[in-house]
Amino acid sequence: MKVETNLNTMPVHSAAPDSSDDDVSLLTLWHNVTSHVRLFAWIASSILALAILYLLVASPVYKANALIQVDEQQGSALGALSDVASALSLNKPIDGELDILTSRAVLEPAIEATQARTAISVANRIPVIGRLYGRFATPPDGLADAPLGLTGFAWGGERLVLAAFDVPKALYGEKFRLRAGQNGQWTLEDRDGVPVARGVLGQRVGFTVLTDYGPGQGVIEVRELRGRPGASFKLVESSLQNTLDAMGKRLKVEETTKDSSMIELSMKNNDPELAARFANEVARAYVSMNVRHRAEQARLSLQFLSRKLPAFRQELERSEDRLNEYRIRTKTIDVEQQTEALLTRAVDLTKQKTLVDLNLQAMHQQYRAGHPALQALQAQDSALDQALRDIDKQVQALPSTQQDYLRLARDVAVNTQLYTALVANAQQLEVAEAGTTGNVSIIDLAVAPEQMDWPKVPLVLVGGLFGGLMIAFVVVQALAALRGVLRDPLHIERLTQVPIFAIVPSSNRQTRLVKDSQKDNWRHMALLASQDAADPSIEALRSLRTTLKFAMFGTEGRAILFTGPTQGVGKTFVAANFAYLLAIKGMRVLILDTDMRRSGLNRYFPLASVHVGLANVLAGEAKFSDAIVGSGFEGLDILPAGSSIPPNPGELLERPAFAALLKEANARYDYVIVDSPPVLPVSDAVTVAQACGAVFVVSRSEVTNGRQLVETMNRLSHAGVKVSGQVFNGFHATRYGYGYGYGYGYRYGTGK
Structure with missing residues (x-):
C-alpha cells in the first residue's frame, strides 16, 4: 500500500532551545x-581583477590647487570708527x-573665460585600447x-x-565634430555630419546651422589645435546652468x-590644463569682485x-559764536578743575556717540535690519x-554759570574734533576710491598637474583586495547560513531527539579505493572493511x-534498513561494510538492494x-533463490536491484510480494x-x-543540512516508522574546512 504524506501535519523533531546553537x-x-x-578565492580574485581593470580603463582625473589669503576686513566703512569696530570682532576673516x-x-566669469560650457573629447580614438596606449606612449x-601605421586614429596627445x-540654444547637448586639417586648418560639422564652418587658428568664424526650429x-x-590631419574632436555645448552645476561639483x-x-x-x-585655468580664473574673479565691493563701500561712504x-561745518561755526558771546557777556575766562574734567569726559563721550550714530546711518544704507554689525x-x-x-x-550739580559754560565749551570741542576727523576720513576715502586693493590676494596660482589625482593606484588596489576579501567573506558566510550543513553530532541529536549509534569519520583510504576502482572500471572492489579492517571508519x-x-x-524480524535524506550521504557504504562486519562474526547476512533507480552496490x-534482481x-519474472x-565473502549474499531500471519501482515495492520476499529472507538469514x-x-x-x-x-557531515534531516524524520514518523537511530558519516574531528550540501537532487546513475 502506498503511503501518502502531508507535510503540513508532520510533527517537527526539535529539542529545547540551546543558547550554544x-x-x-x-x-x-x-x-x-x-x-x-x-x-x-574566485570572488576575491574577481574583485581584484575588476579593480585592476578599472585602473586601466578609467579616465584619469587631475586636481589643480590655488591658494588665496584673506586679510581681516575693516570693521566700518568710516575710518573714524575703525578702532571701535575692530574691538567688536564680529566676524572671522573667512x-x-x-x-x-x-x-x-564668481563661477560664471570663470566659465566664460575658459569656455567650460563646451565639453571637448577626442572622437576618433579606439575605445579602451587607444586610451591605454596613449597613457603610456604620449610624450x-x-x-x-x-x-602599425594606423594614422587614421588618435593615439594620444x-x-x-x-x-x-556658441550655438543656438536648441542645439545644446547636441554633438558637433571638428576635424583637423593641414597647417592649423579645421572644419566644423554639425550633428548630421554636414560641414558648417572652416577656418584657421585664431580666426573667429560665424556660421549658420539648422535646428528643429529653423536656421540658427x-x-x-x-x-590651439594639436593633432594629425584627420584628427576628430567632439564638441558639446551645455547651458550655463548645467555647466554651473557640473563645475560647482568639481570645485572644492x-x-x-x-x-x-x-x-x-x-x-x-x-x-x-583646463583644471588649472579654471581654478585660476575663479581666483581672479573672486579677487576682482572683492576689489569692486570694497571700492563700492568707499564710494558710498564718501558720498x-x-x-x-557742510552741516557739521555750520554747526561748528554756530557753537563757536555761542561760546564767544557767552564769554563776552559773563566775562568768563577759566573754569575750575572739576568742570574741566567733566568737560573732557563729556566731549569724548559725545564724540563717540556722534560717530556711532553716523556709522549707523551709513550701515543702514548697506545692510538690512538685524545684521550683527548693526546690532x-x-x-x-x-x-x-x-x-x-x-x-x-x-553737570546739574554745578553752579548755573559753570553749567552754561560747560555745555557751550563742550559743543565747540565736539564739533571741532568731529569736523576735523570727518574731513580727514573724506580725504582717505577719496584716495581709497581711486586705488582700492581689496583684502584678498592670490598667493599661489594653480599649475597644470603632472600626476593624476584619481584613480590612485595603491588605494584602488588595496580597496580591491580588501573589498574582494570582505565581499567573498560575506558571500560564503551567507551561503553557509543558507545551506545550514551539519557538522556537530551533538547538534544533530538535539535537533532530532534521535540517538546517534555511530559517528563514522571520513576515510582517506576509502577515497583512494574508489578512485582506483573507477580507473579499473569497478573491477576491483572498494569495500573498505575487507581492505583495511583497522580503519577508523570501520x-x-x-x-x-x-x-x-x-x-x-x-x-x-531481522531486517535492518539504512537510508538517508538525500543521495551522497554514504548509506550504501555504511550498509555494505556493516553487512561484511556481521558476516565475519559467523552470521548469515543478506544485503537487499531496494534502490532500483540508482543502485550503488x-x-x-x-x-x-x-x-536478475529484486x-x-x-514482477514475478524470477524466483527469490535464483536472484541471490x-x-x-563467506556468509554474505546479495540480492541486487537488477540490471535494468523498472518503469515503476515504487509500485513494485508496495506489492504484497515484497513483504513475502522479506519474510522469506528473514527465515533464511540471521540479518537482512x-x-x-x-x-x-x-x-x-x-x-x-x-x-x-x-x-x-x-546523514553526512558537510552534506546534509538540518532542514533535510528534520523533514526526513517527519516523513518516516508520519508513515508510522520508528527510527531506531542515526549514523553520522564523514565526520572530520580535527579538520578546519567543511563542504556543503547538494539539496534534494536525486538522479539515475551508477555511482553512489
Whole structure:
C-alpha cells in the first residue's frame, strides 16, 4: 500500500532551545571560508581583477590647487570708527568667503573665460585600447606615434582649445565634430555630419546651422589645435546652468587650517590644463569682485560724508559764536578743575556717540535690519546714551554759570574734533576710491598637474583586495547560513531527539579505493572493511554492530534498513561494510538492494554480470533463490536491484510480494541489511521502512543540512516508522574546512 504524506501535519523533531546553537564562533566562520575556499578565492580574485581593470580603463582625473589669503576686513566703512569696530570682532576673516568663492557671481566669469560650457573629447580614438596606449606612449607636449601605421586614429596627445564656441540654444547637448586639417586648418560639422564652418587658428568664424526650429547662428574660434590631419574632436555645448552645476561639483574650497585666513581652492577635471585655468580664473574673479565691493563701500561712504560735512561745518561755526558771546557777556575766562574734567569726559563721550550714530546711518544704507554689525553698534549707542545721562546729572550739580559754560565749551570741542576727523576720513576715502586693493590676494596660482589625482593606484588596489576579501567573506558566510550543513553530532541529536549509534569519520583510504576502482572500471572492489579492517571508519561501524541488540530490542524480524535524506550521504557504504562486519562474526547476512533507480552496490561487490534482481522477483519474472548472488565473502549474499531500471519501482515495492520476499529472507538469514533509496526524493524508502525491524538514518557531515534531516524524520514518523537511530558519516574531528550540501537532487546513475 502506498503511503501518502502531508507535510503540513508532520510533527517537527526539535529539542529545547540551546543558547550554544546561536553562538557563532570564529572557528565556525573560518570553517565556512575554508569549506568554500574555491568560491572565496574566485570572488576575491574577481574583485581584484575588476579593480585592476578599472585602473586601466578609467579616465584619469587631475586636481589643480590655488591658494588665496584673506586679510581681516575693516570693521566700518568710516575710518573714524575703525578702532571701535575692530574691538567688536564680529566676524572671522573667512566667514562667508567660502560661499562667495562657489557663488554664481564668481563661477560664471570663470566659465566664460575658459569656455567650460563646451565639453571637448577626442572622437576618433579606439575605445579602451587607444586610451591605454596613449597613457603610456604620449610624450610631453607631443603626439604619440601611431602603431602599425594606423594614422587614421588618435593615439594620444591630441588637444583642442577654443577661444569661443556658441550655438543656438536648441542645439545644446547636441554633438558637433571638428576635424583637423593641414597647417592649423579645421572644419566644423554639425550633428548630421554636414560641414558648417572652416577656418584657421585664431580666426573667429560665424556660421549658420539648422535646428528643429529653423536656421540658427553660431560662432567658433580655435585658439590651439594639436593633432594629425584627420584628427576628430567632439564638441558639446551645455547651458550655463548645467555647466554651473557640473563645475560647482568639481570645485572644492576650504580653509587650510582653522583661523589661518588661507583658502585652498581645488579643481578636478580630466584635462589638467583646463583644471588649472579654471581654478585660476575663479581666483581672479573672486579677487576682482572683492576689489569692486570694497571700492563700492568707499564710494558710498564718501558720498555720505560729503552730504554731512557742510552741516557739521555750520554747526561748528554756530557753537563757536555761542561760546564767544557767552564769554563776552559773563566775562568768563577759566573754569575750575572739576568742570574741566567733566568737560573732557563729556566731549569724548559725545564724540563717540556722534560717530556711532553716523556709522549707523551709513550701515543702514548697506545692510538690512538685524545684521550683527548693526546690532552691535545699536548696543554701543545705548551704552553711550547712559554714560552721557550720568554726565548730565553731575553737570546739574554745578553752579548755573559753570553749567552754561560747560555745555557751550563742550559743543565747540565736539564739533571741532568731529569736523576735523570727518574731513580727514573724506580725504582717505577719496584716495581709497581711486586705488582700492581689496583684502584678498592670490598667493599661489594653480599649475597644470603632472600626476593624476584619481584613480590612485595603491588605494584602488588595496580597496580591491580588501573589498574582494570582505565581499567573498560575506558571500560564503551567507551561503553557509543558507545551506545550514551539519557538522556537530551533538547538534544533530538535539535537533532530532534521535540517538546517534555511530559517528563514522571520513576515510582517506576509502577515497583512494574508489578512485582506483573507477580507473579499473569497478573491477576491483572498494569495500573498505575487507581492505583495511583497522580503519577508523570501520571501527565506528563495529561499535554499531556492538550496540545493534539495543536497536533491535522488541522488534520483529531481522531486517535492518539504512537510508538517508538525500543521495551522497554514504548509506550504501555504511550498509555494505556493516553487512561484511556481521558476516565475519559467523552470521548469515543478506544485503537487499531496494534502490532500483540508482543502485550503488556494484562499487563494493562484483555485480557487473548480474541480470536478475529484486525488480525481477517482485514482477514475478524470477524466483527469490535464483536472484541471490554471492558476494565473494563467506556468509554474505546479495540480492541486487537488477540490471535494468523498472518503469515503476515504487509500485513494485508496495506489492504484497515484497513483504513475502522479506519474510522469506528473514527465515533464511540471521540479518537482512536493506539498502534503500533516500527519503526526500522518492517515497520508496518510507514504503520499505514499514516492513523492517530497525531503521537507521544516515546523514553526512558537510552534506546534509538540518532542514533535510528534520523533514526526513517527519516523513518516516508520519508513515508510522520508528527510527531506531542515526549514523553520522564523514565526520572530520580535527579538520578546519567543511563542504556543503547538494539539496534534494536525486538522479539515475551508477555511482553512489
